[in-house]
Structure formats: structure tokens, C-alpha cells
Amino acid sequence: MLFHVRMDVRIPHDVPAETAARLKAExxxxxxxxxxSGKWRHIWRVVGEYANYSIFDVDSNAELHDLLLSLPLFPYMQIQVQALCRHPSSLHDDDR
Structure with a gap:
């Protein structure tokens, strides 16, 4: 299952710089x-924002949920998820 996910990261200003740097590295x-692993297929940065658009390829809604929860910056993210399905006119066989 493919999902389009927007992640906006908002680390509070009172988080120590060392903690923020460690979380970003993790x-x-x-x-x-x-x-x-092929689960996180694509990522694009949003210009001028600490945000990204990503495409995930997972087996279920629950797998995506667990994967997002596993991200070290998850507590500081606002996340929007949209399920995707293959368009019948697509030339790409891997758009499942």
C-alpha cells in the first residue's frame, strides 16, 4: 500500500541543541x-520549511502507523497521511 505523508517538524526552542542534534542524527x-528496506520509497524537502513529503510502501495502515511512531522526531511532528492507489493510466508497473 502506498501512502503520501507530509511531516512538519517543530522542535521546541527550549530543547537543548545537543538533544536536537542527537535526535536529528537518530x-x-x-x-x-x-x-x-524499501518501506520509505521517496522523500522531498519542502522549500523554506522544516518539512517533507514522503511516499511510503507498506503492507497496512497499522504498519505505517507503527513505522511513524518509531521515528525519533515523531513527538515533534505534525503528520498528514493520504492513502494512494495506482492510476489506471500510469506507465509504471511499480505504482501499486
């Missing part, structure tokens, strides 16, 4: 792990 490592 987030990057987790992201790269999920990208290598």
Missing part, C-alpha cells in the same frame, strides 16, 4: 534504514 539513521 532520525537520519532510521530514515536510511527504512529507505534501504
Amino acid at each position: 532520525e537520519k539513521a532510521r530514515f536510511q534504514e527504512l529507505q534501504r
Whole structure:
């Protein structure tokens, strides 16, 4: 199942810089792990914002939910999720 996810990150200003840096490094490592597994297929930065648009390829709503909860920056995110399905005119066979 494909999902379009927007993530807006809002780390409070009172979080110590060292803590924020550690969380960002842990987030990057987790992201790269999920990208290598094929679960996090694409990510795009939103210009001028601490936000991204991503495409996830997971087996269920519950798997996506658990995956998002596993992100180190999850407590500081506002997340919007939209389920996607293959368009009948798509030329790409991997748009499932």
C-alpha cells in the first residue's frame, strides 16, 4: 500500500541543541534504514520549511502507523497521511 505523508517538524526552542542534534542524527539513521528496506520509497524537502513529503510502501495502515511512531522526531511532528492507489493510466508497473 502506498501512502503520501507530509511531516512538519517543530522542535521546541527550549530543547537543548545537543538533544536536537542527537535526535536529528537518530532520525537520519532510521530514515536510511527504512529507505534501504524499501518501506520509505521517496522523500522531498519542502522549500523554506522544516518539512517533507514522503511516499511510503507498506503492507497496512497499522504498519505505517507503527513505522511513524518509531521515528525519533515523531513527538515533534505534525503528520498528514493520504492513502494512494495506482492510476489506471500510469506507465509504471511499480505504482501499486
